[in-house]
Amino acid sequence: MLPLKYFVNVVSLFICSALASDVNRVNVAQEQRVQYARDDYLNELLEKALVSAQYPAEIHTVLIHPHQQRTLIALDTKNLDLYWSMSSPERESLAIAIKVPLFKGYIGKRALLTSKNSMNRFKDISTLEQLSKLSAVQGHDWPDTKIMALNDLHVRPFANYQAMFTLTGTGRIDYFPRSFIEVNSELMANKQSNLVIVPNLFISYSTGFYYFVSKSKPALAAAIEKGLKIMQNNGEFDALFNEYFAKDLNSLPYEKGNTVELKLKNPYF
Structure with a gap:
């Protein structure tokens, strides 16, 4: 398992020469439990997707109770912008589901x-x-x-x-x-x-595991989807996935x- 590289409260993304006033704050829900390689992967993938989409962002993690459905409801009520989760019809009705399978099935x-x-x-x-x-x-x-x-x-x-x-x-x-x-x-x-x-x-x-974004942040959702698709096309998505999971899957x-x-x-x- 890879070391925990993203156990931080704030990750700043500086894209090109964007001014500080142009940087978007993104509040990401993080469950209060042990953080695993999958969490590090999802954080790094999100960061790289926003960079690929040229979306200036400052990512803040917000600690939450590990209750998945309640967290998705809170995306529009408690200043949370993003959560990752397995999909279901109910969950897709609560937030914008970015339908790029983050774990490739x-x-x-x-x-x-x-x-x-x-x-x-x-x-x-x-x-x-x-x-x-x-x-x-x-x-x-x-x-x-x-x-x-x-x-x-x-x-x-x-x-x-x-x-x-x-x-x-x-x-x-x-x-x-x-x-x-x-x-x-x-x-x-x-x-x-x-x-x-x-x-x-x-x-x-069959199922999907997606980033879910608050319905009040459609521009953020569009940027993440754009960035993920760019990464899929240039091979960066698969490379990051394999870096984190190829060894474990083979074992x-x-x-x-x-x-x-x-x-x-x-x-x-």
Whole structure:
């Protein structure tokens, strides 16, 4: 995992010879939890996108409670300009969704975290029906929770992020699905928790993870979208993504030709 390069309260972007009076303040919501490589990536990607779009900006992070839906509502009520999140129809109604998939679809590929003592529960699983006999945990306001329930998986919603790792590590919950993007960072942060990734078995569904911008800041949204597309076209987007995630993705315990991917339907995407 890369070092935390952007653990700062203010990041200033100076573009060309823009005067200080021309610089736009951008308030970015940051959850009050451990910051992972994905957070550093999203901060750096945002900075580079604004530079590419030649949008002079001063980025300020604003600490928030990790409640995703409430944060999107707050974009228009509490002086917040931007938040990043997995998409859903409800979320796209609350803010401007910049529909450039920030994690290239990997946010919908879910490794199954489980306790070392629970590994045997997964050894013969090859269908969703079999997996539905086990218990999973997800955030109470996460789109993933609805998706899993719609596919008849047994999922328990929780509000406390850290408690989900604890419950899984103690075996009270059978598994905790985490995206390919996040899972290695989270394992590192929970090294004493008895958690492991179930090998050669994962679930997946189509979804997007986007920047969401306050409806009162359409110019900011347009600039970010422009910058991201410039980066996609010139290769900078892929280069940054690979810098952060290529090693972790290649290290996941999935043998080619010997891995079961259980595909879920997502009617919300």
